[in-house]
Amino acid sequence: MAGIALYELAGAEDDRRFSPFCWRIHLALLHKGLAFETIPWRFTEKERIAVSGSEKVPVLEDGATVVPDSWAIAEYLDATYPDRPLLDSPMAKAEARFIGAWTERVLQGDLFRLIVTDIEAHLHEKDRAYFRSSREARLGTTLEVFCNRSLEPLRGDLGPLRHSLIAQPFLSGAAPAWADYMVFGAFQWARCVSPLQLLEPSDPVWQWRERMLDAFDGAGRAAKGYAA
């Protein structure tokens, strides 16, 4: 196809786009100022993205080029469209791996436990059995038993994020970039499916999230989800 298209995980409604990894790329494309369309996709539509070699989104199509995996897409975007870099140096890229690993292993771990039943409630009907069986196999228990609404682990684990956001407005410095998109993607995942209020307005993390929700003409804030 001509132009850029991003396959994004959608819920029951086509416009409930809740994948944290897709949000990374959505914001990265806005960061680059590139025109793109998004294509709603569900967990069970693996054949629709088979050409990418991946079974998961995000998948980016750019003309004849197809790139899966959010990290690989970020690298592709910086290599292909070097203006407005997502990562402005080799060291910035290497360090971002740590922030990405923390996002996936700590932050998204805490959030998954808080919102797992909210995710399931917002899935497209055709994805529900797949989601439940694949996640329950991984967790070794039911979604309902695994789900825990205590905010304490999350708020404790946010310490390093909070501390860096006291020193500077964004994780990437004076303006948001890839590190911010990775972490914000996790919060946007929660916001799109769950009414839980994760943060207090006095928290520097809340204030950073407000700045991120306002970025790019409020793209994050306009997403179908909850106001919390």
Place this chain on the structure above:
Amino acid sequence: MAGIALYELAGAEDDRRFSPFCWRIHLALLHKGLAFETIPWRFTEKERIAVSGSEKVPVLEDGATVVPDSWAIAEYLDATYPDRPLLDSPMAKAEARFIGAWTERVLQGDLFRLIVTDIEAHLHEKDRAYFRSSREARLGTTLEVFCNRSLEPLRGDLGPLRHSLIAQPFLSGAAPAWADYMVFGAFQWARCVSPLQLLEPSDPVWQWRERMLDAFDGAGRAAKGYAA
């Protein structure tokens, strides 16, 4: 004074240099290839560094310039000696704040609980009462009650570090730099006072620590401490 001098926290022996924050700067100076001398200092010698405006080390003297605080010293070194940067871009610097905050709040938190009585055992006699009373006031309990030798919290919290070191040899990429010195400083703190074996040799974090111990002609490995 002429030349560069680094005040480093020392234990009972002048050459037991166990401060994680001083290790950051020690390695940063080796990274820059700068000649420097180190000056042993104890917790209770606050008047000896009063000119810095700080009550803690590291304090760097560079001719007539005196700089306290490891982060400020790293900034000073990159500004004054721009060859071989510790942080190679504005984004690398901003992201390093997160890694530093994680090091101080998560990694050093876990290590402190593991080694706090080992630290006390290796202090200079004149520092012991100060260390115990200041730390026990902060902890709200005795060092002995607070100390816990379980390795589980540490090994779990190392997940993001482990994951990024599977992707690349150093946190900073192909070669070590500031992010590595911050995290390695924490491990060196433990190594200099405690015989506890914190890691398994099969752990990518162990393997990275080996590379760091070998760096700069084995400066970290040669430090007075334990082999674990």
